[in-house]
Amino acid sequence: MDVRSQISILFHLDKCIGCHTCSIACKNLWTDRKGAEYMWWNNVETKPGTGFPHRWENQEDYKGGWVKEGNSIDLKGAGKFRGLKNIFHNPNLPIIDDYYEPWTYKYEDLFNAPEGNDQPVAQPISQITGKAIEIKSGPNWDDDLGGSPLYARKDPNLEKLNAQEQEDLFKVEKLVMMYLPRICNHCLNPSCVASCPSGAIYKRGEDGIVLINQEKCRGWRMCVTGCPYKKVFYNWSTGKSEKCLLCYPRIEAGEIPACMHSCVGRIRYLGVLLYDADKMKDVVHLDEDQLVEAQRDMILDPRDPKVIYEARKNGIHDSVIESAQKSPVFRFVKEWKMGLPLHPEYRTLPMLFYVPPLLPILGKMNLDVYDTSCADYFSTIDKARLPVKYLASLFTAGNEGMVREVLKKMMAVRIYRRSETVGDIQGAEMALKEAGLTRAVAEDIYTLTALATLEDRFVIPPSHREEALAMEGMELVKPGDLGFGFRDRPERM
Amino acid sequence: MFDLALFVIFPYVALVLEIAVSFYRYFSGSYKFSSLSSEFLEGRELFWGSQPWHYGILFVLVGHVVGFLFPKEVLLFNEVPVRRLILEVTALTFGLMALVGLLVLIRRRFTNDRVWAVTAKMDLFVLFLLLIQTFSGIYIAVKYRWGSSWYASALVPYLRSLFVLKPNLEYIAPMPWVVKLHIANAYCLIAVLPFTRLVHFLVLPVSYVWRSWQVVIWNWDRKKIRKV
Ligand code: SF4
Numbered sequence: 001m002d003v004r005s006q007i008s009i010l011f012h013l014d015k016c017i018g019c020h021t022c023s024i025a026c027k028n029l030w031t032d033r034k035g036a037e038y039m040w041w042n043n044v045e046t047k048p049g050t051g052f053p054h055r056w057e058n059q060e061d062y063k064g065g066w067v068k069e070g071n072s073i074d075l076k077g078a079g080k081f082r083g084l085k086n087i088f089h090n091p092n093l094p095i096i097d098d099y100y101e102p103w104t105y106k107y108e109d110l111f112n113a114p115e116g117n118d119q120p121v122a123q124p125i126s127q128i129t130g131k132a133i134e135i136k137s138g139p140n141w142d143d144d145l146g147g148s149p150l151y152a153r154k155d156p157n158l159e160k161l162n163a164q165e166q167e168d169l170f171k172v173e174k175l176v177m178m179y180l181p182r183i184c185n186h187c188l189n190p191s192c193v194a195s196c197p198s199g200a201i202y203k204r205g206e207d208g209i210v211l212i213n214q215e216k217c218r219g220w221r222m223c224v225t226g227c228p229y230k231k232v233f234y235n236w237s238t239g240k241s242e243k244c245l246l247c248y249p250r251i252e253a254g255e256i257p258a259c260m261h262s263c264v265g266r267i268r269y270l271g272v273l274l275y276d277a278d279k280m281k282d283v284v285h286l287d288e289d290q291l292v293e294a295q296r297d298m299i300l301d302p303r304d305p306k307v308i309y310e311a312r313k314n315g316i317h318d319s320v321i322e323s324a325q326k327s328p329v330f331r332f333v334k335e336w337k338m339g340l341p342l343h344p345e346y347r348t349l350p351m352l353f354y355v356p357p358l359l360p361i362l363g364k365m366n367l368d369v370y371d372t373s374c375a376d377y378f379s380t381i382d383k384a385r386l387p388v389k390y391l392a393s394l395f396t397a398g399n400e401g402m403v404r405e406v407l408k409k410m411m412a413v414r415i416y417r418r419s420e421t422v423g424d425i426q427g428a429e430m431a432l433k434e435a436g437l438t439r440a441v442a443e444d445i446y447t448l449t450a451l452a453t454l455e456d457r458f459v460i461p462p463s464h465r466e467e468a469l470a471m472e473g474m475e476l477v478k479p480g481d482l483g484f485g486f487r488d489r490p491e492r493m
Numbered sequence: 494m495f496d497l498a499l500f501v502i503f504p505y506v507a508l509v510l511e512i513a514v515s516f517y518r519y520f521s522g523s524y525k526f527s528s529l530s531s532e533f534l535e536g537r538e539l540f541w542g543s544q545p546w547h548y549g550i551l552f553v554l555v556g557h558v559v560g561f562l563f564p565k566e567v568l569l570f571n572e573v574p575v576r577r578l579i580l581e582v583t584a585l586t587f588g589l590m591a592l593v594g595l596l597v598l599i600r601r602r603f604t605n606d607r608v609w610a611v612t613a614k615m616d617l618f619v620l621f622l623l624l625i626q627t628f629s630g631i632y633i634a635v636k637y638r639w640g641s642s643w644y645a646s647a648l649v650p651y652l653r654s655l656f657v658l659k660p661n662l663e664y665i666a667p668m669p670w671v672v673k674l675h676i677a678n679a680y681c682l683i684a685v686l687p688f689t690r691l692v693h694f695l696v697l698p699v700s701y702v703w704r705s706w707q708v709v710i711w712n713w714d715r716k717k718i719r720k721v
Pocket residue numbers: 183184185186187190191192193210226227228229230231232243348
């Protein structure tokens with residue numbers, strides 16, 4: 001057993017209101033710079049939709065992540081042979097138009113325009129060339145456009161649905177959408193790290209945060225292809241790649257990452273997970289439908305004395321173990337089995353988990369009343385507007401049973417709470433039993449979902465940087481080594 | 494006198510500059526060592542420029558180095574006319590490939606607004622030098638036949654004399670002016686290399702081939718902890 005600790009995240013999609021506050025918090029803090037204007041380390045996309053960058057889930061074009069090859073795995077579009085062969089020109093690299101060309105406005109025209117019959121306007125100008133542009137796309141260009149032919153229709157996940165199911169999503173009375181906030185998953189088997197020819201990207205041993213050493217990055221841009229989630233961004237001005245740092249300077253100071261702290265829907269949870277790194281080599285090449293379960297198996301119970309013993313032996317500090325015991329992510333993912341990784345089939349073992357959204361069921365007109373009542377609650381999961389199959393394509397590599405299980409639990413908790421507080425429905429016991437929950441657990445899920453305070457949602461482990469500083473021959477000492485900051489001016493020679 | 498400055502003093506200056514500045518820049522923080530790729534801003538034209546350019550120039554460069562290291566073997570190889578012909582034609586093809594690629598790249602720099610936005614003065618200077626170098630190289634190959642042979646017999650001794658610190662100008666003096674240009678320009682390239690984006694050539698990621706897939710960096714010493 002090789003116990004390691006990883007700072008993990010959980011997003012409760014049932015609560016996301018799609019306000020983009022998280023994206024703005026991140027943008028203001030990290031990517032409000034030349035060359036980074038187009039980057040959204042945190043973005044929120046509407047699903048069904050094409051996402052950011054355009055159709056990022058289409059790995060036939062972008063060739064991100066790992067592919068199974070017999071009893072091992074290989075990078076799909078990068079790597080020792082494929083990557084080096086393409087080093088002079090990478091055919092799978094998304095280019096700026098797959099994101100959007102950043103722009104600003106010529107505001108001074110508003111002040112300097114000569115008097116005339118028309119109102120002066122501020123012309124949009126490109127932030128790259130400084131010339132006037134015609135805006136074709138921008139941040140959140142597909143926001144809330146569920147059901148639209150241009151965006152929803154082109155969602156790569158729709159390919160998993162049959163023609164009838166697809167058509168249903170585009171009928172006016174059946175339109176549906178959900179929000180999917182995304183940041184870097186700080187994967188256990190990161191393909192961005194594996195695809196970097198310079199070895200500039202690394203995973204921090206203590207907490208698993210994945211960073212790009214800006215001093216070592218040589219701009220080969222293989223990581224942009226390597227990451228299937230397209231969460232490595234190429235800075236076109238500095239010639240270096242950048243990515244989400246999980247706000248590690250905040251985490252090290254015991255503060256909450258900006259996107260999470262600012263989350264209006266309070267959908268975000270953060271905490272430590274202990275996992276067994278020895279199991280990794282067996283997990284990564286399993287069949288697709290076993291991946292979620294196997295990844296969950298890697299996560300260890302931080303209260304198990306044997307795990308604690310092994311963790312200590314590996315140098316994990318007691319305070320970190322303690323923090324793991326309180327981790328809300330552990331409860332959602334391991335205890336209640338409600339957190340699912342996004343696109344596990346990319347085999348990077350992402351450590352950001354999602355509780356899928358419980359979407360409203362379809363109502364029908366009944367004597368002029370829009371009637372959504374239903375005798376059998378669980379059947380409504382299958383009647384939900386968004387087919388379970390679609391969610392399964394996002395979160396379980398097609399394993400519908402697993403999604404249904406989570407939705408059942410969420411539904412059971414709702415029924416149970418309704419019977420407790422309003423008392424107008426029967427069958428709470430039945431529902432809980434069907435979902436495999438006890439009253440006490442249902443109560444816990446409810447509390448952590450709906451009532452949790454800031455301290456409950458974010459259990460940040462002490463970083464013990466004092467130990468790091470005391471260590472001799474530290475490898476990472478300069479700004480830039482740590483994924484951010486410059487020692488040289490970021491100018492071209 | 495002019496020859497002495499250009500072909501004896503200059504190469505040493507260039508080499509010292511190249512080595513000293515590269516080392517200094519690398520060890521004082523290698524931030525500036527980047528390919529500064531602009532593929533993200535323009536990908537299609539780059540393909541037709543970058544691929545032929547890089548593969549072409551790499552082959553030709555390796556050819557020069559092989560000739561420098563094994564002049565006798567090259568001469569021996571060239572004794573059979575067919576072999577010589579094959580060698581020269583291949584080299585010329587790669588040279589032309591590089592030239593075409595370079596021209597595409599230059600055109601791209603000047604015509605694409607986005608690429609122009611990330612073009613520094615040094616980039617243009619480098620392109621200018623490279624153009625002279627490639628063009629003169631091809632001109633020599635066509636005009637003064639069987640360059641692989643006379644390079645090995647007449648120029649390699651000069652280059653070697655530089656390396657053993659006993660510069661010998663005898664070989665250089667009778668050379669036509671294009672050849673002189675080609676050599677002097679090469680020294681120019683070596684001299685400016687550490688000041689330009691060409692430095693990416695010094696950090697080719699060869700170690701990737703034997704590196705393990707994942708890179709994990711610990712702030713504490715795991716081995717020490719495990720022993721305790
Ligand atoms: S999600 Fe993050 S850690 Fe995972 S491959 Fe992409 S950039 Fe790397």
